[in-house]
Amino acid sequence: MSELAILPVPCFSLLCNAAFALRREVFVWEQKVPEAEEHDEYDLSATHFVAISEGEVVGTLRLIDLPEHTKIGRVAVRQLFRGRGIAHKLIAAAMAHARQRGQDRFYLTAQSDKLGFYESLGFVAFGPEFQDGGMPHRAMRDYDRESAHLVD
Template sequence: MDILKVSNSVQKDDAYHVRRVVFVDEQKVPEELEIDEFDDTAIHLVGYEGEQPVAASRLRFVEGYGKLERICVTKEQRGRSYGKKIIKAMEEVIREHGYSKAKLNAQTHAEEFYESIGYLTVSGEFLDAGIPHVTMTKSLS
């Protein structure tokens, strides 16, 4: 999988397409919650298998953290370590911007996955778009 930092409208549309397929179609998140006011200023990443967009994420900088958001991989491509690859790419962008801490709100079913790549749970469970989440952080230094 090739991961690109979105630099044009086609790549951004591809990232949004993956997010809609995973979050809106598959997980039934209302589109008005999925595509929000932070998308215009966030850094977006998109992963391609050949010409096909198969992974996406966005990154913002909030309260001293690089905040990983909207991380998703299409159902057909899961189990190929694409999630780890896009997170590594996001962590590199965080470092490039001079930050040394990462934060994310993980769906609870993915908590063990994030723990396996160094994230620690720092909150109790809460609902986001009706889905149970926890906040997790990682030192990148």
């Protein structure tokens, strides 16, 4: 694999549009998330990140600044590039970027079968399992870990 470049990109730039296409590929085509649910109002205000390898966008995510925390979302890696640590590097870079701006509380909703991956990044699941995009998810955060309890 060629060197991985990770950078924030403006909404609707060529690189961000490539990220949106990757999200469609992963979420709508692969995972069968209803297309109407894939984009939302947060896309316009989020900070979007891309991972570039071999001259193409192979990973993406977005950060949403909320009053109580920064939400990490829409994490996607092109199928042929999975298993190479791209998502881990992408999340770490995005969190470092947010920390440079004074944000240090992170939240996400993870597909239930991906909890172990996010736990390896310091997140802990809490609350009940819920459906999002037709798949079971859990809320996760990297702060107030001791008060996080699962509800079933």
